[in-house]
Amino acid sequence: MAQETTRDDSDSPSGSFVSSIANGTNTKKEKKNKDKSSKKRALSSGERRSSVSKPARDPSDKPSDDSPSKKKKRKTSSTAAAIAAAVPSTITEEASSSTSVTRSPSPVIDFDGLSRPSRGTRERLEETEAQKQERLDKMKGAVRTLLECLGEDPDREGLLATPERYAKAMLFLTKGYQENVRDIVNGAIFQEGHNEMVIVKDIEVFSMCEHHLVPFTGKMHIGYIPSNAVIGISKLPRIAELFARRLQIQERLTKEVANAIMEILKPQGVAVVMESSHLCMVMRGVEKTTSSTITSCVLGCFESREKTRSEFLSLIGVNR
Numbered sequence: 503m504a505q506e507t508t509r510d511d512s513d514s515p516s517g518s519f520v521s522s523i524a525n526g527t528n529t530k531k532e533k534k535n536k537d538k539s540s541k542k543r544a545l546s547s548g549e550r551r552s553s554v555s556k557p558a559r560d561p562s563d564k565p566s567d568d569s570p571s572k573k574k575k576r577k578t579s580s581t582a583a584a585i586a587a588a589v590p591s592t593i594t595e596e597a598s599s600s601t602s603v604t605r606s607p608s609p610v611i612d613f614d615g616l617s618r619p620s621r622g623t624r625e626r627l628e629e630t631e632a633q634k635q636e637r638l639d640k641m642k643g644a645v646r647t648l649l650e651c652l653g654e655d656p657d658r659e660g661l662l663a664t665p666e667r668y669a670k671a672m673l674f675l676t677k678g679y680q681e682n683v684r685d686i687v688n689g690a691i692f693q694e695g696h697n698e699m700v701i702v703k704d705i706e707v708f709s710m711c712e713h714h715l716v717p718f719t720g721k722m723h724i725g726y727i728p729s730n731a732v733i734g735i736s737k738l739p740r741i742a743e744l745f746a747r748r749l750q751i752q753e754r755l756t757k758e759v760a761n762a763i764m765e766i767l768k769p770q771g772v773a774v775v776m777e778s779s780h781l782c783m784v785m786r787g788v789e790k791t792t793s794s795t796i797t798s799c800v801l802g803c804f805e806s807r808e809k810t811r812s813e814f815l816s817l818i819g820v821n822r
């Protein structure tokens with residue numbers, strides 16, 4: 503559910519902080535970021551960017567101090583600045599205009615809205631019915647081999663249809679590779695002139711651990727402070743779903759959701775917290791049935807302002 507809280511102006515960063523970055527006014531640092539990212543843009547068209555690797559937390563994160571002198575020198579978050587400065591065209595512009603797809607040099611959303619890793623997913627997205635059937639047959643063969651290697655009889659009644667079932671289940675559990683961020687957002691960005699914290703919390707998330715191909719499941723809480731535009735609230739869980747339905751690790755999943763929202767919406771900041779249980783730690787290996795893992799990613803004003811961060815954490819009930 504979306505939760506809105508009244509903002510105390512002294513806390514959120516001045517609008518100019520965000521607008522200067524969003525409009526790409528060149529301070530020296532942003533110019534450097536821009537040069538760096540334009541170098542990145544030189545990637546060949548087929549090549550994809552690896553997943554987000556920049557540290558989300560600004561290492562110089564200090565308790566917030568509202569003294570005027572400190573305000574002026576407030577450090578911009580490198581990640582948010584790099585993304586904001588480097589992305590000339592946003593997904594929203596693409597979503598609303600019918601111009602051809604332009605490359606947005608983002609660490610998360612690739613030029614056609616698909617995201618890392620998309621080496622084989624373009625084929626999945628564009629395959630014909632015949633290619634789809636061919637892929638399914640190949641997967642069924644592989645599962646049959648797996649069953650035989652487990653010492654099972656793939657021809658016994660209970661397993662006859664398992665290769666097809668499991669192949670289809672795996673394609674469903676990784677359907678996020680074929681989803682396109684632009685389609686998910688569906689143009690549902692509204693210029694509201696709004697700058698209060700918006701939170702959608704307790705979003706159920708089901709993902710697949712890429713190390714053991716077994717699920718990790720839990721909840722995700724997403725918060726952002728708009729610069730001006732708000733996003734359709736259902737799009738936040740949809741973006742979470744897009745990145746969850748892939749082979750993932752929880753840290754990267756958390757970061758990708760936060761960075762995608764930062765990129766699409768250009769808000770003052772985004773915070774994502776995820777808490778989940780990993781079957782690979784519960785059903786095997788260390789076998790800790792009660793353990794759960796919490797990961798977070800804070801960008802923009804959530805990264806630079808401790809008060810904003812703790813307001814978010816208390817609203818999602820983690821700061822108990």
Ligand SMILES: Nc1nc2c(ncn2[C@@H]2O[C@H](COP(=O)(O)OP(=O)(O)OP(=O)(O)O)[C@@H](O)[C@H]2O)c(=O)[nH]1
Nearest residue numbers: 504687688689690692732733734735736737738740
């Ligand atoms: N920010 C915000 N969005 C809202 C609110 N009420 C409805 N919405 C969103 O308005 C958006 C409309 O998006 P569309 O894609 O045009 O509608 P839709 O196809 O029904 O979208 P889905 O609900 O995602 O299936 C949805 O994302 C709704 O969740 C609200 O109070 N605040």
Ligand SMILES: [Zn+2]
Nearest residue numbers: 711713714782
């Ligand atoms: Zn695992």
